[in-house]
Amino acid sequence: MDLPLSFIFSVAIIFCFLVFGHLAWIKARANSSNNGKGKKVPEAAGSWPIIGHLHLLAGSQVHHKLLGSMADKFGPIFTLKLGVHPVLIVSNSAMAKECLTTNDRVFASRPRSMASELMGYNCGMIGFAPYGPYWREIRKIIVLELLSQKRLEMISHIRVSEVKSSILDMYTTCKINEGSSEMTKVDLKDWFGNLMMNIVGRVIFGVCFSRGQQNDDEYKKTIRRFFELTGAFVPSDAIPGLRWLDFGGYEKIMKKTAIEMDAVINGWLEEHKKMLSFKQQVDESTDQGFMGMLLSRLEEAKEDLYGFSTDVVVKSTCMALLLAATDTTSATLTWALALLVNNPLVLQKSQKELEKYVGKDRFVEESDLKNLVYLQAIIKETMRLYPAAPLSVPHVSTDDCIVGGYTIPKGTRLLVNLWKIHHDPEVWTDPFEFQPERFLTSNKEIDVKGKHFELIPFSSGRRICPGITFSLEAMQLILANMIHGFEFQNPSNDQIDMTESPGLANVKASSLELLVSPRLPPHVYRVSI
Template sequence: MGLSFDLSSCNNFLQLSKSTILIGLFGLLVLLLNLRKRVSRKNEPPEVAGGWPIIGHLHHFMGGKNKLLHVAFGAWADKYGPIFTLRMGLYKVLVVSSAEVAKECSTTNDMVFIARPYQVASEVMGYGYAMFPLAPYGEFYVKMRKMVTQELLSNSRVDSLKHVWGSEITNAIQKLHQKLVSTKGGAPTLVNMKGWLTNLTFRTVMKVICGGVGGDDTSPAASVTSNGGDNNDEVSTYQKALREFFVIVGELRLSDVVPFLGWLDNMATTYLKRMKDNGKFLNILLEEMLEEHKRKRRSLSEEEKKDGGYVEQDFMDVMISKLKDPKLLSYYDADTINKSTCLTLILSGSETTMTSIVWALSLLVDHPHVIKKAQDELDTHVGRERQVNESDIKNLVYLQAIVKEALRLYPPAPLTSPRISTEDCVVSGYHVPAGTRLFINMWKIQRNPEVWHEPLEFRPERFFTTNKDYDIGGKHYDLHPFGSGRRACPGASFALQLVHLSLASLLHGFDIKNPSNEPIDMTESPGVNNLKATPLKLLVTPRLFSKETY
């Protein structure tokens, strides 16, 4: 008995199947068109042209093109307006370049944009999201931010530690003065200010947060005769590791924007290994410091314990005492929270301060009349018989205007860290779907010609005339270099105090000039922090020689 079938019946079936498929495809097409029309009625923001399937607009940033995202976004804002979208890989990105819209995102829609998008580097190097600025929004984030704000960065806590960071800055200025006088007789000397400031801010922030590092025998004055690195190899290694952290976090990776292609990252680069090595190295540093703090506490004698016990010297000490909340400790152990929080503050404090002062000096030396005004103010309110201290800053209004203007032109973070919408919302009249990434382009906002007259010019005087009511982080969202809303930098006030005192001390103690007739190179570096791409080597001459001063 053979196997047979009716060929005509099969042909009829195939014809029927083709008809069914065609009808189905036609119906699907109609459905998709209807859905598209329905979505388009929601009035979404304009999208940058030229997106590709899967990768979206990533090709605009490949091959060395448009490495400075804030500049590329700024150019698109000129074309598409103050609110537009693009696609980074599979994800829609909303870019805001208007103070009014930024305020709306940070007030009306603040809770909608409270979450952070997933990033491999944040998980691998951020102690599995224990670094609270990188953590998902929830109980852990809320409790940690509250603790940091109230226990570490409160006005009373910062005031109690002013003598620590004040003495670090004073000592660094004294040693630089002594170095210049002893080696050059007080003659103008070429100093790598970027390197000097890196050492100064790193040592100062480390002293406040975890008691210091690398001993006290190596001064930032080492940068006078070197390429700017610290002569202490241990300190230099730590600085490089911190810089590498920022570089890695700032890199745009397929893992974060096209997750199913993430495996290509490790085929083409050593990205994952770099992350793990960096995280491991920094953890060892923090682990050693934490154990030393615990050892000092254990070594207290019974008499010392009766007299009040261990006196908290720095932020790491404070957290050892305060990390008792069982709900907080249900997420991570106390040591992990302590180390991750200290790392957060070290990274943000040292890099932000150094970056801000470098840009301020870069602008100042091309405007010597501004330096003269600042020094006249310092001589009036401080005199030449002592060094500047923190209590003088409130009287140095022109110096404060210099810092405002430098932060306006070169904010340390030109783009806010990305946030993600947790639900559909309306921004500036446009529908923004859930899952949209948000960037606020502070660099573009702070150069708006409708707000800032001649916005590309360095003019501190504007804060006494057309923009006299503008304060950093104030009611005007045109000047928010440290972000805004619930995700704003909690250490902005502390960083500003360091910037003011460091810059005032430099301008008071030294004459600083451009060694060349050419303007300072103002090229920016890509990444999370807006670093100056090239060294800043300036001629530095002591201007105070009183024995009481030095």
């Protein structure tokens, strides 16, 4: 009898948690809707007792497209109920602007989740950190010591040398296969990922990821899993009383992922500590990387930073930068090349632009990029069609506010559907078509730096991605050299599969295997690096 009684007792406790939690949520909603400040936000149909709309997110469709379809039914601003949490879904530029400008401070914080707790160093990772003095201090350090114009110029040689090295590797691979009648098959999705890992690894840690080693492949898989888990709707985040049951096994896999990521970061941290103990210079030199500078700076303070130890601050900050700069940038480059191969006339037009301003006797240099306006339009159009974080990163309101005339209660979570905004037919002609020319004509003045809410792939407001310039410069240099240096062909006669994978980052679900051959004279690839 002990086991059945224990089971019945456990079920009764869970039922009480769920019922009382649901009643508390209803009461909060009722209070907020009657405070006289504005109208109640429309709620999507299909909510179930206790779990709300969670069941709607259980299908195979990626969430930004599912929520986009719901916006077609319920309007550009509506709410979902995910367990005990109300979630505001914003799907047009006007509502996004109101949330991220007028109510920028109110929505500047992040909701706590299992992912931010277990994989984000208990919200010490800046992308997950709540708005406050800790977040402001870490962001200030990142901007001044890594992402300012002066610092970006100082580390530009890293980007240039890694791009040239990767181009040379590609050329060597093609030459090895030269005797064959076929072009060389290369997985460009992996190639972009490896290149970005090497660039960011040198910038942050002062080391380059070794190409082709098994442990590096495993680490890249761990990063991909991190983005999938942070973009998942975890049952216990919606209904906290269920966490001990670990439905879906999320807690177990998040803990495993956190251990794997921390092991690599901790190894680099210990190496930098040894350098400091031997009084080796850790200053502006990029050989020591951002980690060396940050460690030196924090150890001089000799005190914890807002409750976080020096080790946690250094590891979480460097991990955040690595994650933010690798998967998202390489994903955008993958989408861009796939779109170009699917649209050969656009590819040819871009190559002609490169021949005009660069010629065929050298690599593309950073000084050339300002002239490559069509290439810039291609990257803009790629980010419009496939924003790297299609639902951005969740926000949470820290006070009551008004959006679009509707009352938004304190504690409401916010998802800005960038994908839906970027495909708004009222703004974009033929919104699902790849047309870079739009950014040379009707949409010429629109940029991606957070001021034009029709196109905000890096978000906007206080939580805008601080690495916009770094990302754009890297993408332009890499893509320009790729399409200037090589010809690409799809192994099949079909269009490339453009299926998207779930997660926080919008990554192409399948590989991008293309046939590759050099298109420049041999001496160009043999230039000393």
